[in-house]
Amino acid sequence: MKVTRRSFVKVIPAALVTTHSGISQPIVTGTSSETGLPVRDAFVTQQFEICLNNARWHPLSIAARKATEDYLEYKSRGIWNQNGITSPISILVRESFAKLIHATPNEIAFVQSTTTGENLVVSALGLTQPGNFNIVTEALHFEGSLYLYTELKRRGVDVRIVKPHITDQGWSIDKADIEKVVDQNTRLIAVSWVSMINGFTHDVGWLASLAHAHGARLFVDSVQAAGCVPIDVRSAGVDFLASASYKWLMGDFGLGFLYARADILPTLQRTQWSYRQFSDIEYHAFPGDTPGPFPATFDQLHTAAGYFETGTYANAVLAALSYSLPWIQQLGVSNIQQHVHGLNAMLRKEMPQLGYECITPADAQGAIVSFSVKDDAGTAAKLKRANVDVSLNPRRMRVSPSIYNNEADVRSLLEALS
Incomplete structure (x- = not known):
């Protein structure tokens, strides 16, 4: 019995798709003539508060929340009326997302998070056990990634972690x-495009050229850059x-993206297997089935999804992103x-x-600007009294305004600290 992908699994109601076939426009007021923002x-x-902490997680827009609520309302009815695992x-x-980063849809896989994507890449390149190779990363990379590479180092993998320069x-x-640490045995260079620590931004084109000149691949964590x-x-x-969606893509936890260059895919190892990695299945196990290898034959997908997707989508997050991603494109x-x-320039001054x-270096490209803090407790108390939200870590503060923030928000932070 030939079972197509369309009839194999039913997910995501068609009503959700038709409800949001057109992207409604939010009310926009008090905008800049140059950018249309905030x-x-x-x-x-x-x-609720003066939020200047969007690098932690970005609030949902009213319209993205409405898209999510429409999905939840339909889900509560318990009706599946769309065939197929690949929903509109x-x-x-x-x-x-492919359009946002200038890729093709076949180069994009849905993953749970940025870290999931990075782990999948390391495994697909065969870098989880010691061998005649090395991995290069750096200390301003995401802390979960540093844990990943530290654990690989404990296994005996040659991991080289570049220290940051601390200057005025x-x-x-x-x-x-x-x-200095990249050589002909380097298989992977892994960095954050924009550092979560202070917004330091890599010259990614230069890194790619360096990696390719030595036969290596480049992985970038773009969670503080995409959007x-x-x-x-x-x-x-x-x-x-790789990127999660809950920060600058204005989605939520549980759904992100992994881009893998199309011409690299055939060189990778599949290290996990899932029903999302084939297009059709033909059974050979039941009465009336066409004879063939037990229990079935499969048509593998030769896309990023075919190599990396391993489970169901977070449908509520998909609903939010169905609004947020086109809107980000519209805003530019x-x-x-x-x-x-412009807002961060006020803070720098x-x-x-x-x-x-x-x-934060002057040439940082992201939305993050960070500062050293001499009195953690005193600073936290001032911000709490003023109901201003930023990210505070021992001896440093990270500020990250977004599209709804204005100069008055920045002034509130400055007044709170003065």
């Missing part, structure tokens, strides 16, 4: 320090890129970047006068 009326977060809404979201110009990773920094994986030469990532850099020295 869009304050598209969010409700400012009703998942196609829309996959295509939207900001914390950064020097290109010369990376060049607020223009990304073109094709022109930059990126081999692999360059406009978003210009808007947040004023915060040092209040005793908070900037540790």
Whole structure:
């Protein structure tokens, strides 16, 4: 019996797709004539606090929340009326992310998180056990990634972690320090495009050229870049890129993306297997089935999904992203970047006068600007009294405005600290 992908599994109601076949426009007020930002009326977060902590997780827009609620309302009815595992809404979201980073949809796999994507890449390249190779990363990479590579190092894998330069110009990773540790045995260079620590931004095109000159691949964590920094994986030469959706893509936990360059896919090992990795199945186990190898034959997908997808989608997050990703495209990532850099310029100028020295390099491209903190408890108390939300870690503060923030929000932070 031939069972097509269309009839094999039923998921995601068609009503959800038809409800959001057109993207409604949010109410936009108080905008800049240059960028169309901020869009304050598209969010409700400012009703609760002054949120300048979008690098932690980004609030849902009112319209994205409505898309999610429509899905939940339909799910509560318990009716499946769409055949197939590949739903129109998942196609829309996959295509939207591919467009955002200048990739093709076949190069995009849905994954649970950025870290899941990075683990899958390391495994697919065969780098989880010691061998005649090395991996290069750096200390401003995501902490979960540093744990991954530290554990591989304990197994005996040759992992080389580049230390940051700490200067009055900001914390950064020097290109010369990376060049020193990359050699002909390097198989992977893995970095965060924009560092979660202080927004330091790698020259990704340079890293890709360095990796390829030594026969290595480049993986970039783009969770602090995708949605607020223009990304073109094709022109930059990126081999692999991963991002969760709950930050600048304005989705939620549980669904992210993994980009894998199409021409690299045939060189990879499949290390996990799932019903999402084949297009058709033909059974040979039951009465009336066509004879063949027991129990079935499969048509494998030769796409990123065919190599990496291992489970069901987070449908509620897909619903939110079906609004958020096209909206980000509509607003323009360059406009978003210009808007947040304007707000961060105020902080770069004023915060040092209040005793908070900037540790973010001047050429950082993301939405993050970080500062050193001398009095953690005192700073936290001031911000709490003023109901201003930023990210506080021991001896440092991270501020990350977004598309709904304005100069008054920044002034509230400065006044709280003064």
